[in-house]
Amino acid sequence: MNADPVTLREVAEEAGVSVSTASRALTGKAEQYRISKKTERSIRDVAERLGFRPSHLARSLRNQRTGLVGVLVPDVSNSFFSAIAREVTRCAREQGYDVLLVDSQESTACEEQLLGHLQSRQIEGLVLCPVGESAEHLQAFEAKGIPVVMVDRCFSQLNLTTVTSDHQSGTEALMAELLQKGHRVIGCLQGRVGTLPNNERIVGYRQSLKAWNIPFDRSLIAGDQFDELSGYRAASHLLSTHVGMTAMFAFSNQILLGALRAINERKLSIPKDISLVTFDDPPFAEFLAAPITSAKQDVPLLGKTAAELLLRQLKGHESPKNQIYRIPVEILPRKSIATCSFH
Template identity: 35%
Template sequence: MSTSRGARQLTIKEVASHAGVSPMTVSRTLAGGRNVRPDLQERVMAAVQELGYYRNENARSLRPGQPSGLVGVAITNLANPYYGNFALGVEEVAAEHGRRIMLGNSGEDDARERQLVSDFIGRQVDGLILVPTSGEAEHLRPERLGDVPLVLASRRVPGLEVDTVLLDDVGGAYRGTVSLLDAGHTRIGFLGNRSSVFTGERRYRGYEQAMAERGLVVDPLIVARAQQDVAAASRAARAMLDLEDAPTAIFSANNRNTIGALREIGRRIREGLPGPAVVSFDDFELSELMPVPVTIIDHDARLLGREAATLLFSRLDGSAEGAPRTVELPVTIEHP
């Protein structure tokens, strides 16, 4: 019975003396029981049960060569359901490999990301999975990480050659835009992230490419690339749709912009104004119930997480060596 204060930690020694064996026998039993007599193993396990002993994993990983079994995961915005699913995918694969994840939210803040990474390293993580903010790469150089393998997800960091899992941003945006063009639209607005955000840039490129192929010039008046949240996206959509020469369709480069745009479009429709067609990079629930047709460029964030973790563990297991690899996951297009 452990009481309020102090309550010294239960150690392998107590278990050993309780079972009448040496600490080494307890350690060996807990490690799988190779070369330990079955009756002693039983006594040890009984003592463990009775005392409620948990092995101290920190002390264990202190010995050289012992992995900590921890993976550090830093994402940019846990409030976004996409990143929740991403984290879930990572957690699943980690659990399958007997590892645990330490999760941090960088909130797109560079300094916070640096702090998270150094903290993860200090806690002896076996590997790192990062959705990088768009800042510097200095703190992510392999030599700064002390040989802890790093996998980037969703975004690349300029000048940093490491394992990376990406979406087919350019292709998805291209195909989504083409579907609008095929439907007869020629004046297509764009809502997206700052161009310094990797995905924002790539998705814009796909949009631009499709427009250019049809000989259409992109009008800067109907391109808004600075919205990081729903409210800003709503305002940008409003400005665009209030124009004399308003777009008849909108390409939205991510979930947050789509929700904002649709909020504004819903408002207009309730006022009897026309609503433009929408293509959204990123799915959202009940898109089929929207008052305007919404085409979805969909992908599986959970799978993205699983792939990132798989890439990491292939490095940890030594089953993959050599040059950094990039996996680009396909996206699907769902017409309304």
């Protein structure tokens, strides 16, 4: 029943050889150390028969290689991050790495603590989706010399490889859809303030307005988190304070849900009463009462790119630091934008 794991020593004893010989036979170093074919065979047989599984622990300790990479995200249950985690996990496994997945629960304090944990588990590399508030603890982590690739909410001032979507042009393209249909008063349901994606989207928003000679109205921006509650509050707020507003722009799929809730509550209809577009393309977007026009991030590609960059670094390829990889965003026009005739 509670069979203690078989150790190399037991295999060696059973095969009548020393531990070192057994080790070399089983790790494919028979040739190099001139273990006879016969001995090797016999050792392999015994190992098989006893169900020997080398202890990753001992091996890691000795080799100073854990074969672990960390993936740290603000919320695993958010499909955006879980999709990233999935891709990274897949790529990492292909190269023989296992993944330690942790969740900072959108808390910088928690993030900091977890970084410590990952470090003491001796992860060899990290794919990090930071909470995005502050970067000092990341700076410290980076200094340890563990390869890190940041995804999504990155910090340009950090000397790290980062992968993120092309937020600004995505936003501008989406804004163009609205502006071309005559919308002039567009509410912005933003996410966590100060994060790079949010910053760049705000820049895109303002640029778009500028290009159309529309004055920027700061009070049209609301919200402070990428989650549903923030979206709900922001949308509710804008809907009550800005009667002239004809469209809203949600900065994430969670925010979108909140906005939908707020709109629903007021018995407004999309796009007749209010137009709505969103960054992130949720799988249900096209089945909504009004299929939502959206800017789709290529999330799997974000994950895959990050994983590949990390794995290259792990293989020793000195990848250029401080480089930021931009993944293009695709606009999916649907039916959530009304043609707006005033002005």
